[in-house]
Amino acid sequence: MMSSNNAFLASQYLLVRGLRTLNGKIVQHRLSRFYADDADKERAPLPAAVSYYHFMDESHHFNTSRIIGLDVPRSLEPPTAFERWVASRGVAGCQRDHFHFSILVNGIFWCDAAAFGTVYRLLRSKLFSFDHGGAIEMMQACFAEDTAALHASFQTHRTAVESYRAFVEGVSHLTPANREMRHMAESDVAGYLARTRRALAGFRAAA
């Protein structure tokens, strides 16, 4: 509603979308290569083809986001103080959404604790056949210990932070905290471990 009849605010929706899709393509591009590099595309595995076309779709999203989010505002009147504030709030929201990094899926910036219930049920299912103690122990090993997976996911997050900074580098109407992605940059391995250990203790007590 706020962007109704307001070209600048409408364009900033696409600026935020540009940031969000930058992250996805770090991983999606790698996945797309299985199909792109396959000499026999007719016989390529379907998941590889899906990854490739998903990547192409995301690339299209990014193209439109870049044009409308970054280029169009250069043709508009300079934003008012209110418009600048709204644009910065949009980026701040993206930073909040992308604060976490996930061991479950490297490159997805969700909070792993939100998936504890699902992971537990999966471990207790016939697929893994863990008993209660075994499932909790496995979750402890996966989510509450300093592992290579944790550092790999953190590295992807760092790449995203630097990519987001580069994307909005020249966007002068954003506040410095949003141009420099200060909130996202506070996310680290020690914080992940502290939060998930706390959440896992709560989950264990309730399970």
Added chain:
Amino acid sequence: MTFRVEFPGTSWPALEFPEGAVLSERLTAVNSPALFGCRTGICGTCLVEIEPICDYALPPPAEAEMEALEIYAPGNAKARLACQIRLATGVRLRKIDAL
């Protein structure tokens, strides 16, 4: 064989990649000044000036890349889209802004 990628005018240290390495799979915002967007040769986010370090030249841009370069950097013979580069020689790479 490996090739060197340098980033003159910046504090980014040079990198070494094997022959045939695809830049969009090797360079990130953490190890270089390059930023990749669509990675399909359209958006122009990864627009750079590239020059070979030694005598070997990079393969010339394909028709689609050439078309994009005519929009983003008309008349700039050194301009390339980094996402389309497969290393065939050592290069110096400078990030530039689209016109």
